[in-house]
């Protein structure tokens with residue numbers, strides 16, 4: 001406790017009831033959580049097994065775990081749960097699958113799987129455009145996050161359109177059941193429903209989790225908050241920490257109101273505010289405070305720092321997006337030399353993943369090592385989705401989505417008409433496609449050679465499945481890759497041999513990760529069976545890959561959303577332009593406050609220097625368009641900025657936007 005300030009100490013040692021730590025960025029909220037876990041074990045007689053700490057991203061969970069293990073050495077952290085909400089939900093469903101009516105080895109549908117299922121269901125009703133599909137998916141997700149059942153959604157529908165959507169929701173849930181699958185939102189919803197229907201099951205989980213801590217509490221949605229309330233019950237052994245200024249997931253149903261709701265639900269709530277920031281220089285902090293002061297505030301917070309004033313915040317305007325990326329790459333090279341620091345001390349943050357591509361290219365050209373997270377997730381790569389689909393089918397033969405993904409990958413000469421016959425047969429008989437393949441009834445409907453090919457595939461899958469249940473599971477998975485000659489397939493389909501090789505490496509990486517889960521080298525880790533390992537992997541997004549990346553010396557690239565909770569000595573934020581940050585849709589929907597919070601999150605990641613860049617012109621929708629500088633730059637205190645690329649004149653701050661336009665003109669002439 002020695003190096004904590006008095007408020008932090010108070011938050012760590014308060015165990016008489018529920019506790020909310022409400023404080024700005026970098027004030028040590030996450031530190032309070034990790035210290036409190038150690039305190040509960042060391043001073044209050046809790047075993048780690050009875051403590052759970054929850055957060056939102058895998059990266060944040062991993063960081064927290066590392067911080068706790070450094071505090072609780074010698075196996076005292078054994079059995080501790082530090083995970084994302086979704087991971088906890090998955091564990092609950094896995095353990096209680098029988099009560100929930102699922103078979104073991106159920107599948108987890110990601111957004112893409114869910115969308116293809118929805119498409120199939122909605123196509124039956126006639127024409128379908130992609131907007132409608134997205135809208136329906138979004139609605140269903142919101143309903144689930146708000147704990148609204150299909151029946152409930154139908155009964156309160158206010159228009160025909162909404163009623164139809166609720167009907168699709170119902171059919172979608174039924175289809176998921178038939179596939180023995182859950183979607184992402186179900187990972188929270190199903191435990192909540194189960195706990196409210198079967199109090200005895202809830203009781204057993206309450207006996208397991210005796211103290212609960214939640215980081216980034218401002219991002220909880222309705223169902224997550226309900227889960228927290230259920231688990232803590234009247235005992236209310238609960239500490240949550242959060243910052244309403246960093247609430248950036250409203251679009252996913254997050255309810256920062258859950259902070260005020262806590263006081264209503266737990267009148268004995270102890271609220272502790274932290275005010276000292278330990279992360280950033282005075283200037284970075286001042287800039288962040290100025291920006292966020294433009295949002296209305298429910299809770300007043302003051303943040304101060306004892307650190308040095310620090311360097312001015314640099315705003316660099318480049319001609320176009322290409323020169324922006326080039327500039328950031330060369331800045332990193334120069335600063336690394338000048339400051340004698342490592343690549344991993346730099347982070348490049350951006351609003352959307354599409355901004356990363358050019359940046360990646362430039363980093364590659366300059367041979368700057370980097371790792372990317374929150375972007376195209378490892379598990380979203382085609383090759384990983386293919387191989388994972390094989391694994392999913394092994395653990396759950398009823399997973400039709402997985403079946404359809406791989407039946408012709410690599411090609412097995414099974415045409416669409418065969419698949420149609422197969423699909424129809426399976427639907428009529430209400431069985432899965434894999435099961436249908438094995439029925440004489442179907443075989444009679446197909447040409448002899450087609451039927452034979454399908455049989456061969458099924459026998460092979462069954463043989464593999466049996467092998468994966470033995471102690472030779474890992475060998476069987478490796479065999480699978482050979483049997484299908486996936487390497488050959490990759491070479492046939494990739495744009496170059498190099499690309500194919502990288503993809504193959506990814507596949508090997510996946511298998512080795514599974515091998516590590518089945519036969520862990522670390523004795524503190526419990527070996528998993530294949531079913532559990534695959535289920536866990538589906539959730540993990542990039543997880544192990546990043547772990548590996550972090551020990552290496554690489555520039556960190558990620559979206560602003562993914563950067564929450566993290567910190568880096570030198571931060572670059574790209575694309576400080578209207579339509580990017582704030583994002584165009586948010587401007588149209590007049591939702592600037594959330595975008596401002598997002599910018600605030602980005603700025604407050606920086607410890608020592610902060611550089612904001614923008615491009616005067618940018619290619620958008622296939623056209624090169626003039627941009628205007630983000631309004632957020634206008635909101636920063638000018639004396640703390642060092643601007644570059646805005647021409648020789650240095651007009652007054654409030655003319656900044658006019659200046660940017662003038663500059664655009666200048667750039668235009670430069671190009672002529």
Ligand code: ATP
Nearest residue numbers: 003004005024025026027028029030031278279565
């Ligand atoms: P965010 O809002 O961004 O999630 P946070 O409030 O969770 O930030 P932490 O990440 O816990 O803040 O802490 C920020 C930094 O300050 C960390 O590097 C942490 O080690 C350091 N820190 C926290 N408390 C203290 C302290 N009492 N003395 C010195 N350093 C501290």
Ligand code: MG
Nearest residue numbers: 029030031565
């Ligand atoms: Mg934190």
